[in-house]
Amino acid sequence: MSRIAGRFADLAARGRTALIPFVTAGDPDLATTVPLMHAMVASGADLIELGVPFSDPMADGPVIQRASERALAHHTRLRDVLDLVSRFRERDPVTPVILMGYLNPIEILGYAAFADQARAAGVDGILVVDAPPEESGELVTCLHQAGIDLVYLLAPTSDETRIRTIGAVASGFVYYVSVKGVTGAGHLDLTAVDAKVAEIRHLIDLPVGVGFGIKDAETAGQVARLADAVIVGSAIVGRIEALTMKPELIPAAIGDFLAGLRAAIDASDRSGRS
Amino acid sequence: MATPATYHWPDARGHFGPYGGLFVPETLMRPLDELTRAYERYLQDPEFLAELDLDLRDYVGRPSPIYHAERWSRELGGAQIFLKREDLNHTGAHKVNNTIGQALLAKRMGKTRIIAETGAGQHGVASATVAARLGLECVVYMGEIDVARQEANVYRMRLLGAEVVSVKSGSRTLKDALNEAMRDWVTNVDNTFYIIGTVAGPHPYPAMVRDFQAVVGREARAQMLERLGRLPDTLVACVGGGSNAIGLFYPFIDDAGVELIGVEAAGEGLASGHHAAPLCAGRPGVLHGSRTYLMEDSDGQIIETHSISAGLDYPGVGPEHAWLKDSGRARYVAVTDEEALAAFHTLTRTEGIIPALESSHALAQVVKLAPTMRRDQAILVNLSGRGDKDMHTVAAREGLTL
Numbered sequence: 001m002s003r004i005a006g007r008f009a010d011l012a013a014r015g016r017t018a019l020i021p022f023v024t025a026g027d028p029d030l031a032t033t034v035p036l037m038h039a040m041v042a043s044g045a046d047l048i049e050l051g052v053p054f055s056d057p058m059a060d061g062p063v064i065q066r067a068s069e070r071a072l073a074h075h076t077r078l079r080d081v082l083d084l085v086s087r088f089r090e091r092d093p094v095t096p097v098i099l100m101g102y103l104n105p106i107e108i109l110g111y112a113a114f115a116d117q118a119r120a121a122g123v124d125g126i127l128v129v130d131a132p133p134e135e136s137g138e139l140v141t142c143l144h145q146a147g148i149d150l151v152y153l154l155a156p157t158s159d160e161t162r163i164r165t166i167g168a169v170a171s172g173f174v175y176y177v178s179v180k181g182v183t184g185a186g187h188l189d190l191t192a193v194d195a196k197v198a199e200i201r202h203l204i205d206l207p208v209g210v211g212f213g214i215k216d217a218e219t220a221g222q223v224a225r226l227a228d229a230v231i232v233g234s235a236i237v238g239r240i241e242a243l244t245m246k247p248e249l250i251p252a253a254i255g256d257f258l259a260g261l262r263a264a265i266d267a268s269d270r271s272g273r274s
Numbered sequence: 275m276a277t278p279a280t281y282h283w284p285d286a287r288g289h290f291g292p293y294g295g296l297f298v299p300e301t302l303m304r305p306l307d308e309l310t311r312a313y314e315r316y317l318q319d320p321e322f323l324a325e326l327d328l329d330l331r332d333y334v335g336r337p338s339p340i341y342h343a344e345r346w347s348r349e350l351g352g353a354q355i356f357l358k359r360e361d362l363n364h365t366g367a368h369k370v371n372n373t374i375g376q377a378l379l380a381k382r383m384g385k386t387r388i389i390a391e392t393g394a395g396q397h398g399v400a401s402a403t404v405a406a407r408l409g410l411e412c413v414v415y416m417g418e419i420d421v422a423r424q425e426a427n428v429y430r431m432r433l434l435g436a437e438v439v440s441v442k443s444g445s446r447t448l449k450d451a452l453n454e455a456m457r458d459w460v461t462n463v464d465n466t467f468y469i470i471g472t473v474a475g476p477h478p479y480p481a482m483v484r485d486f487q488a489v490v491g492r493e494a495r496a497q498m499l500e501r502l503g504r505l506p507d508t509l510v511a512c513v514g515g516g517s518n519a520i521g522l523f524y525p526f527i528d529d530a531g532v533e534l535i536g537v538e539a540a541g542e543g544l545a546s547g548h549h550a551a552p553l554c555a556g557r558p559g560v561l562h563g564s565r566t567y568l569m570e571d572s573d574g575q576i577i578e579t580h581s582i583s584a585g586l587d588y589p590g591v592g593p594e595h596a597w598l599k600d601s602g603r604a605r606y607v608a609v610t611d612e613e614a615l616a617a618f619h620t621l622t623r624t625e626g627i628i629p630a631l632e633s634s635h636a637l638a639q640v641v642k643l644a645p646t647m648r649r650d651q652a653i654l655v656n657l658s659g660r661g662d663k664d665m666h667t668v669a670a671r672e673g674l675t676l
Contacts, residue, residue: 054574054575055444055575055576055577056444056449056450056453056561056562056576057453058299058452058453058456058457058562059299059301059456059457059460060457061457062443065443065444069443069444072575077573078573078574079573102560103297103560104559104560104561104568104570104574104575104576105573105574105575106574107559107560107565107574108559108570108572108573108574109574129299130297130298130299130560130563131297132296132297132298132300132303134287134295134296135295135296135297152300153299153300153301154300155299155300155301155303156301157300157301157302157303157304157305157463158300158303158304159304162300162303162304166300177299177300177301180301180460180461180462180463180464181457181460181461182457182460182461185461
């Protein structure tokens, strides 16, 4: 069982919804990322999504675009991101880490070489925003050989056929994009999300995470009622942006924010079971 | 529409050999599938094609003529040069052939809002034009740097009722405008049709835009046969994303004796690194929904490009050009800003035709090529646009402010 599957099985046994924070590696600098990852785990993160900066993040809203630009301003490369994961693993051998990014940096390194290096670094899963199942056959093969999960997005526009197509290749969990839009986009329609998550659960036997548009403890608690994992990105990255001039304050500040989300999710989990 | 007999790209999933494809976020997969089905349906639909033909004739002014540049041919002392006059189209470039087609498709699909990206502004103007005519809301994304260097076209778009959004992310040029248009589309996919202006992007755009632009090559092929009783020896067209080049080349692809030459922007020279020539000096990767040649660094980050011509200032290229390069059917070269400018002035003074800076790259290649050919040979160049929009750029180069 992969580290991701093991973590979800353990959470399910405890009736706990996963909290998955997203941060961009190297934002605002390489030195901040590893302490930040440890602080997030200490504040209740169950898995971590680490963004690989890319020059043309076409699925991201302005907040995560700017995080990519900050990381690229000091040339954060894919191999630096893998190095950060290795360093995180020195102190945390259990928390699953998922890299999230775009295909081109992986394509240039080569799928097989990337899979080997990612496994050696301690990466558990990969989410490639612009590599749908139709285009990722070879990547899937390389990652599966390396024991790395390939996490896919599902969207409000994904119909039954597409959900089945993705269910056939996805592993670890699936990530439901709760709104039509880019990361950090606006209003969450909980009724619509509930219906779609139910449809996905019916068709795919994997945990379902929900992200895009979760801005605060209140929405995190609401989403926890319907999902196996609550994924929060722009709300965290926006707080990092406000502290780029004082990066030493970032781990504690993000830890505090996550603790609030965690408490709301835990409260939701308790009421959901009663 | 007529297609070449022995050439069948792309395949059913939008691949040209290893290039092309559908590299997009999940949210766009179903809308792109719907678009593919609509495009395949309407390009077989006699009523749709009749409406398209009528618009191309009465609104765009097609067919555009072929002009024999006799004086210029004489001065170069080699092959006879013929210009396909896409500069005479309504809105001043080949771009409108495609926007008319896609806007008619948008209307058939019940979309009420169109969005577009633009570099030089020609595609933005062409999109705003058809939106005005069809009563569709129109938003055009344009990099902040291009907004500054193409202000006349920005004003034209606003006159036509379009909202022009100045894009301030990344390198603030065409590639960033494309990113922003994609983000808009992901968000407003229910009522919005994204009119991509070139043969790039995810399937079906490279094939669909080619098919709408192929009217250029179909006309030119018939016109040359009528004029010369034979086909030209060589076709030359500039390549940014590559829509005018594919439009000209495609109907000649089965004509093995016709040489196809695409001309990229060498900017300050290929060796300087300041250029926009992915086919000549880049390597394959994935950007904006397809696999193709890109300008990128060793870590797969897209690098900033340079060209005097905003319409060629793009780090990728249509995937079909990548395939035509690898398969050897077409040859790709690059000319510098200086060479393009010299050709701009030469055509203006010799033939009384002011070409767009984009098209001037193709003309600069003709300057090199024609003298190496015999006087009974013929070169057909796609004069893809007129130079009115470039007055400020050329004047500024000479130290003048208009």
